[in-house]
Amino acid sequence: MADALKIGVAGLGTVGASLVRIIRERQEKLEISCGRAIEVTAVSARDRTRDRGVDLSGMTWFDDPLDMARNADIDVFVELIGGAGEPARGAVTAALERGLHVVTANKALLARNGVALAALAEEKGVLLNFEAAVAGGIPVIKALRESLTGNTISRIYGIMNGTCNYILTRMEKEKLSFQDCLTEAQRLGYAEADPSFDIEGNDTAHKLAILTSLAFGCQISCDDIYMEGISNITQEDIVAAAELGYRIKLLGVAQRTEGGVEQRVHPTMVPHDTVIAQVDGVTNAVALESDILGDLLMVGPGAGGDATASAVLGDIADIAKSQPGVQTVPALGRPAKTLEPYKRARMRSHEGGYFIRMRVVDRIGVIAAIARRMADNQISLESIVQHSTNGDREAPTKTIIMVTHATTEQSVRDAVNAMESDGYIVKKPQVIRIEKP
Amino acid sequence: MADALKIGVAGLGTVGASLVRIIRERQEKLEISCGRAIEVTAVSARDRTRDRGVDLSGMTWFDDPLDMARNADIDVFVELIGGAGEPARGAVTAALERGLHVVTANKALLARNGVALAALAEEKGVLLNFEAAVAGGIPVIKALRESLTGNTISRIYGIMNGTCNYILTRMEKEKLSFQDCLTEAQRLGYAEADPSFDIEGNDTAHKLAILTSLAFGCQISCDDIYMEGISNITQEDIVAAAELGYRIKLLGVAQRTEGGVEQRVHPTMVPHDTVIAQVDGVTNAVALESDILGDLLMVGPGAGGDATASAVLGDIADIAKSQPGVQTVPALGRPAKTLEPYKRARMRSHEGGYFIRMRVVDRIGVIAAIARRMADNQISLESIVQHSTNGDREAPTKTIIMVTHATTEQSVRDAVNAMESDGYIVKKPQVIRIEKP
Numbered sequence: 001m002a003d004a005l006k007i008g009v010a011g012l013g014t015v016g017a018s019l020v021r022i023i024r025e026r027q028e029k030l031e032i033s034c035g036r037a038i039e040v041t042a043v044s045a046r047d048r049t050r051d052r053g054v055d056l057s058g059m060t061w062f063d064d065p066l067d068m069a070r071n072a073d074i075d076v077f078v079e080l081i082g083g084a085g086e087p088a089r090g091a092v093t094a095a096l097e098r099g100l101h102v103v104t105a106n107k108a109l110l111a112r113n114g115v116a117l118a119a120l121a122e123e124k125g126v127l128l129n130f131e132a133a134v135a136g137g138i139p140v141i142k143a144l145r146e147s148l149t150g151n152t153i154s155r156i157y158g159i160m161n162g163t164c165n166y167i168l169t170r171m172e173k174e175k176l177s178f179q180d181c182l183t184e185a186q187r188l189g190y191a192e193a194d195p196s197f198d199i200e201g202n203d204t205a206h207k208l209a210i211l212t213s214l215a216f217g218c219q220i221s222c223d224d225i226y227m228e229g230i231s232n233i234t235q236e237d238i239v240a241a242a243e244l245g246y247r248i249k250l251l252g253v254a255q256r257t258e259g260g261v262e263q264r265v266h267p268t269m270v271p272h273d274t275v276i277a278q279v280d281g282v283t284n285a286v287a288l289e290s291d292i293l294g295d296l297l298m299v300g301p302g303a304g305g306d307a308t309a310s311a312v313l314g315d316i317a318d319i320a321k322s323q324p325g326v327q328t329v330p331a332l333g334r335p336a337k338t339l340e341p342y343k344r345a346r347m348r349s350h351e352g353g354y355f356i357r358m359r360v361v362d363r364i365g366v367i368a369a370i371a372r373r374m375a376d377n378q379i380s381l382e383s384i385v386q387h388s389t390n391g392d393r394e395a396p397t398k399t400i401i402m403v404t405h406a407t408t409e410q411s412v413r414d415a416v417n418a419m420e421s422d423g424y425i426v427k428k429p430q431v432i433r434i435e436k437p
Numbered sequence: 438m439a440d441a442l443k444i445g446v447a448g449l450g451t452v453g454a455s456l457v458r459i460i461r462e463r464q465e466k467l468e469i470s471c472g473r474a475i476e477v478t479a480v481s482a483r484d485r486t487r488d489r490g491v492d493l494s495g496m497t498w499f500d501d502p503l504d505m506a507r508n509a510d511i512d513v514f515v516e517l518i519g520g521a522g523e524p525a526r527g528a529v530t531a532a533l534e535r536g537l538h539v540v541t542a543n544k545a546l547l548a549r550n551g552v553a554l555a556a557l558a559e560e561k562g563v564l565l566n567f568e569a570a571v572a573g574g575i576p577v578i579k580a581l582r583e584s585l586t587g588n589t590i591s592r593i594y595g596i597m598n599g600t601c602n603y604i605l606t607r608m609e610k611e612k613l614s615f616q617d618c619l620t621e622a623q624r625l626g627y628a629e630a631d632p633s634f635d636i637e638g639n640d641t642a643h644k645l646a647i648l649t650s651l652a653f654g655c656q657i658s659c660d661d662i663y664m665e666g667i668s669n670i671t672q673e674d675i676v677a678a679a680e681l682g683y684r685i686k687l688l689g690v691a692q693r694t695e696g697g698v699e700q701r702v703h704p705t706m707v708p709h710d711t712v713i714a715q716v717d718g719v720t721n722a723v724a725l726e727s728d729i730l731g732d733l734l735m736v737g738p739g740a741g742g743d744a745t746a747s748a749v750l751g752d753i754a755d756i757a758k759s760q761p762g763v764q765t766v767p768a769l770g771r772p773a774k775t776l777e778p779y780k781r782a783r784m785r786s787h788e789g790g791y792f793i794r795m796r797v798v799d800r801i802g803v804i805a806a807i808a809r810r811m812a813d814n815q816i817s818l819e820s821i822v823q824h825s826t827n828g829d830r831e832a833p834t835k836t837i838i839m840v841t842h843a844t845t846e847q848s849v850r851d852a853v854n855a856m857e858s859d860g861y862i863v864k865k866p867q868v869i870r871i872e873k874p
Contacts, residue, residue: 024730026587033586131584138728139576139584145568147568147576149470150463151747151756275736278712292459293574293724293738293747300714300733310588317586321766322759329758334469 003319004037008072010065010091011080012073014305015105015132017052019078019312024055030313034320035111041097042072058287066096069095073261076319078312079104083111096120096128100141103315105132105308111222113185114213119336122193127322128331129315134207135160135284137307138300139314143288144214145333151290153215157253162282162302163191163198164230164250168267169280172238172247178231188430190282200229201250201265208252208263212342214290215254216261221342226350228266230429237430240401241269242356244383247277251435269355269434280371287437353382353434355403356416359426362396366424370395370400373422382406395424401432441474442757445509447528448500448517449482451742452542452569453492454489454612456515456749461492467750471757479509506532513756515749516541521549533557533565540752542554542569542745548643548659551650556773564759564770566752571644572597572721573736576743576751580725581651582770588727594690594872597644599719599739600628600635601687603666605704606717609675610685615668627719637666638687638702645689645700649779652691652725653698653771658779665703674867677794677838678706681820684714688872697780699787706792706871712736715874724874732874785847788870790819792840793853799826799833803861807837814852817842834863840871 007023009016020040023030031037043064062068069077069091077095079102081088088109095102096117104110110117110133121128144153159165163185170181182199185191193285197203209222230250241248246269255262270277275297279285284302289295316379316391318329332339360366367386374381387399404412415430446453446459458475460467461751468474481499499505506514506528514532516526516539522610523544532539533554541547547554547570568578572595577633581590596602600622607618619636622628634640646659683706692699693872712734716722721739738744755766769776790863797803804823811818824836841849853866 022587029589030587032775033767035767035772137733139580139733142579142584143576146755146758147579147751148747150459150467150750152466273715275712275715278710278715289748292743292750294741294744296574296576296735296737298733298735301731304731306729307731310585310727313729314584318583321583330472332469335472338469419596 002036005034005076005316006039006041006074007073007076007078007316008042009078009080010044010068012043012052013080015308016045016080017054018305018309019080020056021054021314022309028316034317038316038320039197040317042068042074047372051402064417066094067089069100070098071151076099076101076103076210076316078316079106079109080312081199082106082326084108086219086332089113089366090225092117093120096126099124099126101127101129101319103129103319104313105130107133107206107210111209111220114210114220114332115336115339118314118331119332122335123406125317127329129318130331131315132308133309134210134362135286136300136304137311138284138286138298138302139311140211140286140288140298141214143296143298144211145329148288148290148293151292153256153288155253155255155289155292156211156215156287157251158286159249159279159284160252160286160302161198161204161250162284163195164204165279165284166190166282167199168230168233168248168250171233171235172242175235176179177235178233199231201227204250204252204265208254208265211286212254212261212263213339216256218335218340218342221263221344224263224342224344226266226347230267232430233267236399237357237432241355244355244403245272246270246355247272247435248432249276253435257349259349260345261273262345263346264347264350266316267432269432271436274437348408348413350409351406351408353404353436354412355401355432355434356412357401358419358429359397359399360424362398363424368398369422369424370419373418374402375416376418377411379407379411379415439473440535441476442471442753443476443478443511444515444753445479445505445515446477446515446517447481447518448507449480449489450517452657452745452749453482453517454491455742455746456517457493458491458629459746471754473757474830475753475757477513478504483503487735499534502528503531506537507643513538513540513753515753516546517749518544519543519545521628526550529554530557531770533561534565536561536757538564538566538738540566540749541568541755542567542749544570544640544643544647545561548646548657551657551769551813552773552776553670555768558768559772564756564766565753566755567647567768568752569649569748573737573739573800574748575721575723575735575739576748577648577723577735578651579737580733581648582766584726585725586788588729590693590725590727592690592692592726593648593652593724593725594688596686596713596716596721597689597723597739598635598641598687599721600632601641602716602721603627603719604636605667605670605685605687608670608672609679612672614672615670636668638664638820641687641689641702645691645702648723649691650776651699653693654771655698655777655779658700658781661700661781663703663784665702667704669867673836673865674794674869678792681792681840682709683792684709685869685872686713690872694782694786696786697782699782699784700783701787704869706869708873718815733844757839785845785850787846787847788843790831790841790843790873792850792851792871794868795837795856796834797837797861798863799835804837806859806861807856810852810855811839813855814848816848816852844863
């Protein structure tokens with residue numbers, strides 16, 4: 001039996017405390033599966049006095065994670081601090097430089113510094129594992145990095161933010177407004193006090209950027225992601241989507257196109273009878289489309305202390321089972337130096353179907369004018385529905401809902417701009433992209 | 438760069454031919470991901486003259502896979518022959534004894550001999566990988582063996598036979614009989630000329646037996662699986678299920694209970710609004726319920742040459758990335774000698790909801806008699822529906838459909854037996870178990 005694998009855990013929030021507790025409670029089980037014991041020998045957090053409900057006896061305490069990375073008697077540095085900057089970045093870098101394996105759940109750190117950290121890990125011959133950084137307990141990193149070796153991926157998309165999916169699910173099931181659902185999500189602890197990072201799509205974008213690199217063999221580029229959040233989604237959109245056979249999800253999508261790789265995060269209509277459309281509440285889902293394997297969809301918990309700790313533990317177990325000191329699996333699926341530069345496909349070249357909902361003045365000729373603008377931009381309509389006229393006698397308005405066949409973002413933008421300048425549109429039109437499996 | 442990993446492929450059917458072609462076509466990509474080249478240096482099949490559409494030049498041909506296992510210049514023996522007996526078993530055993538890593542897609546072989554083969558692989562310090570043996574391209578073996586390390590699994594269930602799911606989906610969507618759908622599945626190549634192995638549940642049982650061992654840390658026992666196929670499912674069942682908010686799927690289910698581990702394969706009603714209920718056609722799905730991670734569901738191709746070859750290739754890539762000659766991941770998730778004996782939970786102790794459909798003579802007092810038999814056996818009803826009376830004036834009959842709250846298999850069997858002996862049942866009642874996520 002090999003020596004125990006010694007772990008240092010930096011960050012004792014929900015995930016860190018859960019991880020320390022689980023490793024302590026399941027010593028025997030872990031030793032049987034991994035062929036060696038796993039032992040937390042060091043921890044680091046800001047507040048030494050806080051009761052985290054776990055027994056930290058026998059572990060060396062470090063106030064500073066950088067100090068732990070440099071000096072603790074450990075084989076693996078587990079980073080659960082969060083954030084792209086300090087102290088996470090410096091501590092992880094120091095740990096890798098020292099030749100420690102690193103496990104992290106930090107999507108922001110990887111989205112910003114993933115390639116450099118992967119290169120450093122490879123140079124030092126250690127593992128950099130980060131299953132928990134994307135979609136929590138769903139083993140999508142392992143699937144991309146290991147199971148799909150040799151495949152060419154054409155598209156990857158998913159529901160990767162539980163807060164948004166919870167809000168959209170509640171809006172649909174309970175017929176509540178976005179704001180009401182957000183307030184409830186905050187009350188239940190599913191949304192932060194400042195929810196903008198989740199609901200505007202940044203969180204999904206960070207995760208998508210990591211998956212894009214793994215899927216397409218390119219460098220990570222999270223500043224090149226087209227991003228729209230869900231705060232503009234209304235009951236009217238949800239109802240119209242249902243009538244047309246769709247549900248609205250916040251998707252992150254990365255797709256290989258002729259012009260490069262598209263990366264986009266936006267509210268999306270998905271056909272009601274698809275598997276991903278049935279993924280409700282805080283649950284996450286990631287779909288991978290590849291040329292040899294075909295389509296793979298994974299559904300599971302995207303967050304939560306235990307689910308995230310389980311993913312971290314899986315990463316630690318992989319290290320325990322590997323030969324000490326020998327890095328074998330490149331962090332981003334191929335050596336960092338072989339990653340191609342990210343070539344961004346322009347959003348206006350995006351091709352797909354669109355849902356367009358507009359409130360227009362109710363007068364003769366408006367529908368004809370709309371139809372002409374669509375035709376001018378080569379947009380073919382799958383359906384057009386006119387909803388009942390608004391009760392205002394002075395200035396009657398009506399709602400027009402259109403679903404287009406596949407067209408381009410540029411065409412839709414041009415058509416909408418032209419209609420806006422025509423003067424019959426009462427308020428900013430709602431445009432939602434459609435994604436089909 | 439390490440030396441090329443030399444592969445011998447035994448069995449050149451659809452999967453084998455696909456694998457050889459893919460490895461040849463993607464040399465560069467594989468070398469970048471794995472850090473070393475992967476090369477097929479030997480092949481074995483019965484007919485040397487058949488055109489398989491792949492270039493076998495430069496590969497040593499063996500008429501006998503056992504000869505290849507013993508004598509070929511290879512590092513990995515890939516077994517795609519199939520069947521629990523010879524020549525697959527002898528060849529795999531010889532390869533392991535010689536100290537070769539083995540990759541196999543052979544569920545029957547593992548269901549029958551998996552523990553002995555795993556023990557041999559561990560003794561020799563080599564890897565025995567078999568992702569393709571269960572649910573084709575879905576990486577469920579890797580999830581159980583690696584990602585879920587440390588978790589305690591409570592239940593695992595899935596749609597693991599594409600033929601059955603194709604037939605059930607067609608029956609529902611096209612309102613066709615079981616026989617018509619089976620004939621069509623045979624025409625399309627989704628079902629064998631002798632389909633009994635698929636439709637009676639044996640294929641699912643083999644896969645389930647392997648998953649059970651990985652999930653519950655026990656020895657493989659595929660003779661202890663309760664098994665019912667789909668050939669008795671009728672349009673009436675499908676329609677009644679839809680009316681009650683269910684769809685019918687052939688599930689394999691393994692579940693930890695107080696009395697042991699339940700293993701069962703049977704047509705199952707799953708709630709319509711669950712993700713697994715939306716899995717249609719030949720697609721497979723596997724759900725894992727565990728205490729740390731929570732619920733994980735994976736959906737993907739369960740068969741097909743390329744999808745299966747992709748899973749085999751993922752297994753080969755894992756070997757390429759590992760240190761030569763050092764076995765690190767026990768084949769069944771823990772060393773074979775630590776697997777506990779399989780403790781079978783008795784099927785009659787199974788607890789769950791039941792759907793019961795009966796045709797009974799249409800006379801006063803029958804409903805009361807049925808209700809009394811259910812009450813006698815402590816079965817509480819969620820719903821009871823009486824369908825319109827049959828047109829036959831001489832001997833009118835009617836259909837009764839009941840859905841029970843959670844009860845036991847024994848209670849249901851006793852109640853049905855009692856009702857049959859009461860004499861008002863016209864033909865054998867249909868009993869379908871209900872499974873909820």
